Amino acid sequence: MSVPDLIGPGAGAPAPERLSMGVAARLARYLQVLTQAKREGKETVSSQELSTWTKVNSTQIRRDLSGFGKFGKRGVGYNVDALVAQIRKILRTAGPHNIALFGAGHLGRAIASSDIFADHGFSVVAIFDSAPDKIGSAVGHLTVRPVSDLAAAVDEEDIVVGVLAVPNNAAQGLADVLVDAGVKIIFNYSEALLQVPPEVTVHTSSPAVDLLYALYFYLT
Amino acid sequence: MSVPDLIGPGAGAPAPERLSMGVAARLARYLQVLTQAKREGKETVSSQELSTWTKVNSTQIRRDLSGFGKFGKRGVGYNVDALVAQIRKILRTAGPHNIALFGAGHLGRAIASSDIFADHGFSVVAIFDSAPDKIGSAVGHLTVRPVSDLAAAVDEEDIVVGVLAVPNNAAQGLADVLVDAGVKIIFNYSEALLQVPPEVTVHTSSPAVDLLYALYFYLT
DNA sequence: TAGATTGTTAATCGATTAACAATC
DNA sequence: TAGATTGTTAATCGATTAACAATC
Numbered sequence: 001m002s003v004p005d006l007i008g009p010g011a012g013a014p015a016p017e018r019l020s021m022g023v024a025a026r027l028a029r030y031l032q033v034l035t036q037a038k039r040e041g042k043e044t045v046s047s048q049e050l051s052t053w054t055k056v057n058s059t060q061i062r063r064d065l066s067g068f069g070k071f072g073k074r075g076v077g078y079n080v081d082a083l084v085a086q087i088r089k090i091l092r093t094a095g096p097h098n099i100a101l102f103g104a105g106h107l108g109r110a111i112a113s114s115d116i117f118a119d120h121g122f123s124v125v126a127i128f129d130s131a132p133d134k135i136g137s138a139v140g141h142l143t144v145r146p147v148s149d150l151a152a153a154v155d156e157e158d159i160v161v162g163v164l165a166v167p168n169n170a171a172q173g174l175a176d177v178l179v180d181a182g183v184k185i186i187f188n189y190s191e192a193l194l195q196v197p198p199e200v201t202v203h204t205s206s207p208a209v210d211l212l213y214a215l216y217f218y219l220t
Numbered sequence: 221m222s223v224p225d226l227i228g229p230g231a232g233a234p235a236p237e238r239l240s241m242g243v244a245a246r247l248a249r250y251l252q253v254l255t256q257a258k259r260e261g262k263e264t265v266s267s268q269e270l271s272t273w274t275k276v277n278s279t280q281i282r283r284d285l286s287g288f289g290k291f292g293k294r295g296v297g298y299n300v301d302a303l304v305a306q307i308r309k310i311l312r313t314a315g316p317h318n319i320a321l322f323g324a325g326h327l328g329r330a331i332a333s334s335d336i337f338a339d340h341g342f343s344v345v346a347i348f349d350s351a352p353d354k355i356g357s358a359v360g361h362l363t364v365r366p367v368s369d370l371a372a373a374v375d376e377e378d379i380v381v382g383v384l385a386v387p388n389n390a391a392q393g394l395a396d397v398l399v400d401a402g403v404k405i406i407f408n409y410s411e412a413l414l415q416v417p418p419e420v421t422v423h424t425s426s427p428a429v430d431l432l433y434a435l436y437f438y439l440t
Numbered sequence: 441t442a443g444a445t446t447g448t449t450a451a452t453c454g455a456t457t458a459a460c461a462a463t464c
Numbered sequence: 465t466a467g468a469t470t471g472t473t474a475a476t477c478g479a480t481t482a483a484c485a486a487t488c
Contacts, residue, residue: 018440019436019440020478020479021433021437022478022479024433024436024437025429025433028429028430028432028433028436029426029429031429031432032411032424032426032428032429033413035411036411036412036413037413039388040413046444046445046446047445047446048445053413057480057481058445059480059481059482059483060479060480060481062445062446062447062448063447063448063479063480063481065446065447066446066447066448070446070447071446072445072446072447073445073446073487073488074444074445074446074447074486074487074488075443075444075445075446075487075488076444076445076446076488077444077445077446078446091432091435091436092436092439092440093432093435093436093439097431097435105330106326106327106329106330106333107326107327107330107334109326110325110326110327110330110385113326114327115411116411116427116428117427117428117431119411119428120428120429120431120432122428122431160435160438161431161434161435165330168259184438185431185434185435185438187427187430187431187434191252191255191256191335191336191339192256193253193256193257193260193273201434201437201438203430203431203434204252205425205427205430206249206252207336207337207407207425208252208336208337208339208340208342209248209249209251209252209340210248210407210423210425211317211337211340211342211381211405211407211423212248212251212311212313212340213241213244213245213248214381214405214407214421214423215311215313215317215380215381215405216239216244216248216311216312216313217241217244217421218380218404218405218421219312219313220238220312240454240455242454242455266468266469266470267469267470268469277456277457278469279456279457279458279459279472280455280456280457282469282470282471282472283455283456283457283471283472285470285471286470286471286472290470290471291470292469292470292471293463293464293469293470294462294463294464294468294469294470294471295463295464295467295468295469295470296464296468296469296470297468297469297470298470443488444487444488445486445487445488446485446486446487446488447484447485447486447487448483448484448485448486449482449483449484449485450481450482450483451480451481451482451483452479452480452481452482453478453479453480453481454477454478454479454480455476455477455478455479456475456476456477456478457474457475457476457477458473458474458475458476459472459473459474459475460471460472460473461470461471461472461473462469462470462471462472463468463469463470463471464467464468464469464470
């Protein structure tokens with residue numbers, strides 16, 4: 001995966017065409033923390049507070065942000081609402097984005113009822129399952145639909161992300177269906193290694209990998 | 221978060237005392253992919269194949285591995301079983317590690333019944349919930365216990381990781397209980413910003429953040 | 441004013457990659 | 465042998481951080 005050159009411009013320079021992967025990942029992380037901080041009633045945050053929560057060095061946080069404008073106030077910090085708005089603008093992810101969810105088991109139901117996506121402008125607008133006895137049943141305010149409905153749903157509901165909350169052996173088949181329907185981002189909660197065309201992005205959830213990593217630094 | 225110096229030694233030099241965070245994260249990722257590849261029946265993999273699955277440059281994969289020994293065979297690739305064993309040894313995470321799970325809702329049940337942790341040597345050995353009507357009910361082969369049992373369970377069952385699958389407003393209280401019980405690694409599926417002592421590691425699951433990030437590169 | 445925190449510079453350090461000899 | 469792929473070097477590039485003047 002090539003990282004496009006881009007590095008933040010000096011003061012006053014135009015914003016870069018495309019963020020580096022590192023910067024984009026950190027901005028998304030700041031957004032998560034800011035969203036939560038806002039919910040807890042904070043009005044301003046300092047780069048030091050953000051550093052505590054994100055484990056990103058405070059100098060780097062200031063550097064990441066100052067590449068796009070002077071969002072902070074010296075001696076005070078950053079206004080939470082304003083910073084959220086700015087980061088959303090930088091990431092161009094302000095608008096609502098629709099998600100199709102596959103799998104109406106425990107995991108699928110947990111995702112559908114969670115606000116973890118909703119807080120960031122993602123909305124689960126359709127849920128699919130292959131088990132005939134689940135089709136037609138309710139999950140929150142949605143009704144479980146057959147996978148054959150997918151192509152129509154993608155067009156009608158402007159679905160840009162497919163989330164797979166299904167067993168390993170069902171994941172590749174559904175990924176193929178999603179690709180055929182034109183979905184370009186797949187979020188995979190199974191452990192299957194998905195084969196997709198290069199223009200499609202697969203993100204595989206890996207809690208165990210994250211744990212292995214945390215455990216290493218705990219053990220050493 | 222300071223990154224200790226370490227960089228891989230030349231051939232024949234002793235392994236470094238402590239891996240850099242980047243290397244440790246990538247090794248854990250290789251392990252995930254290798255585990256899945258093994259399940260799918262592959263006996264050898266090339267650095268190029270690993271690169272396709274992990275999106276890590278193949279030169280870097282060879283470099284990461286060659287710092288610890290000559291695990292591959294020129295013209296052939298790496299033996300999957302042997303490489304899994306080597307990486308486990310490097311990460312010192314071969315042994316079984318016990319997990320306590322909090323929350324017996326949809327998410328907790330999904331985690332308890334998943335093999336996503338089990339594949340990497342993690343075992344959910346206790347499940348807790350605060351709702352009186354859930355205590356005593358069965359989740360897989362486990363029985364839901366009251367949170368007051370935690371301290372005893374940590375001692376008796378050698379629990380090293382606590383997983384929070386609970387609502388945001390319950391997360392901090394449980395984190396405090398885990399810290400008091402001596403657990404040093406917390407895996408947080410809620411969106412709460414947890415305050416813990418510096419020696420405790422919190423990893424917050426952030427699917428929405430990952431999606432924002434994927435979406436940025438899709439939109440630009 | 442005094443204290444705090446940003447925005448920015450300059451230097452360092454580690455990650456990344458192309459290229460290729462070694463060798464299976 | 466011919467083809468493939470590792471192990472390793474050398475060069476580059478981006479990330480990281482300490483430090484501090486600016487300023488709220």
